[in-house]
Each structure stands twice: as C-alpha cells, then as structure tokens.
Amino acid sequence: MGHSTQNKEAPPMSAVHHRYATVDGHRLFYREAGDPAAPTLLLLHGFPTSSHMFRRLVPALADRWHVIAPDHLGFGLSDAPGAEEFDYTFDGLTALTAGLLEQLGVDRYSIYVQDYGAPIGWRLALANPEAITAIITQSGNGYDAGFVESFWKPVWAYHSQQTPETEAAMREALSLEAIRWQYVTGVADESLVDPENWYHDHALVSRPGNDAVQLKLFLDYATNSPLYPRLHEYFRASRVRLLAVWGRGDEIFGPDGARAFADDLPDAEIHLLDGGHFLLESAFDEVTALIRDFLDRRVSMSGTAAP
Structure with missing residues (x-):
C-alpha cells in the first residue's frame, strides 16, 4: 500500500521553539516549529515518554507545517501535580490539550497519535x-x-481488581528495564535506539509522587475501549484521511491494530515497517517520508482536507 516517496529532497531543518503555556492553572511544556499560518500538525506522545519522542520529527516537518508537540500533564517537562491534586484521566488530559490549542489559536489541525496520545486524539476528534x-x-x-x-x-x-498484587505488576512497568523493553523490543538492531530514551523517561516517571499519577492513568485506560464504537462511527461518517504506520514487531499494539482501521476507513493507508513500539527511533527516515507524502496529498496548504 502507499505511494512512492523516492526522489524527494530532504527538507531543510527548521528552528524549534521550546515553550510553556499555563492552561487551567497548569504549566504545560510544548515544542513548536514552522509558520503558524501553515496547516497545523499536533503530535501527541504516549507512555512513558513526552514530546522528547518527537525531537527529530518536529524540525523535519516544520518546513511545510506548523508543528506542535506538547507534554501531557504528569509527563516530560509539564507540571506533574500529585494524583490527589489533579484527577488524572484521559478526559482531563484531553481538556488541557484542547485548552492549549485554544490558547494558541489553533482550530483546525491534523493529529499524529501514539500510544496514550491516541485516546487523547480520539476524544479531541469526537x-x-x-x-x-x-x-x-x-x-x-x-x-x-x-x-x-x-x-x-x-x-x-x-x-478488574486493585490489589497489592495487581498494583505491583503495574509498578513494574515503571522500572528502567520495562521502559527499555518498550524501546528495543521488535527492533532488529538495538544499537539504532538511543539509550538516553529510557534513562530520560525513567528519570521523569520516577519523580516523587509520579508513581501514583501513572497508576491512575493505567486504571483510567479502561475508559478507552468503550469509546471505540463512537470512534468507528466518526470514521465512517467523516471518511477522515488516515495513515497508519506501525512497527511489525510492536509487542504492545500489534499489527492487527493498524489493519483494523481499514474496517471503517477503506481508504486508510496502512504501512507495516520493521521496528517496534517507538518506530521513530529505528525507522525515522521511512516514517518521515510517509508522513510528508501523506500530508502533501491529503491536506491542502490552506489547512483543509484535500479531495
């Protein structure tokens, strides 16, 4: 599936701005690059990382698009109030993201979603x-x-049940080795993946009190599957243009998760590449070329969906 992306010159790298905005009393960090008058692309990161996962993608796309990559509350360089101070739910994180977009004057945009970024993106779309x-x-x-x-x-x-035993299993996901596993599993040549990734992520999820934040979000993930029927209705009604680019070796969300989008969006462009859950780490050039080709064809420079 897909179209050829060969013989296209690599874009010039654009300056990336590292900024903060206060939304509903919470300080959110975000990366921004490109002309604000250009079509906007919102990059939504997953667990356990931050906009750090997009550190190369933001400048690689900013020659033609206005790119925004926020850190969700509790992640990266955004505020991380304790679980007793903020009700960490995907609804809550979505509301903060919507508030940031409103503050930046963005009312039409494409989204790139990965892992936790997906339930946030789906809520924005719905x-x-x-x-x-x-x-x-x-x-x-x-x-x-x-x-x-x-x-x-x-x-x-x-x-199903919050017990010391089930909680201990979830806490294991916050360990350095479990985070490393997410990055290297499914990658044929692990030396392509920068170890700074898991040390960076582990340091931030290890901040005092952040374990309770992550446990709250693990629990709230149960709210996402019940949204899927509404999401599928949205797909069928809108015929939104969709590109699924997935690591064949992802042992968290397997390739069937990518193929499923074609059930409701027959024109979905689905690409399975060699790699794992954090595909940008080992297949950056391939993913970037697919994104540029897709957006060039599917989103006009006025920011509307192309026919």
Missing part, C-alpha cells in the same frame, strides 16, 4: 470532528484488535 483534517496513527490503537495479550493481561487484571 468532541469536534470538524477540527480534524487528517490522522496519522503510529501504534495508536482505535480498535480492540491488536492488543497483545502478554503485555495487557496485567493491565486488565488491575482494571
């Missing part, structure tokens, strides 16, 4: 379908297909 010009999903599930049972079984057990 709340305001007209705002979304295109979707790029990279290991961002929107279907029950693709959940790899060996990874998700302890999560489902925690959803």
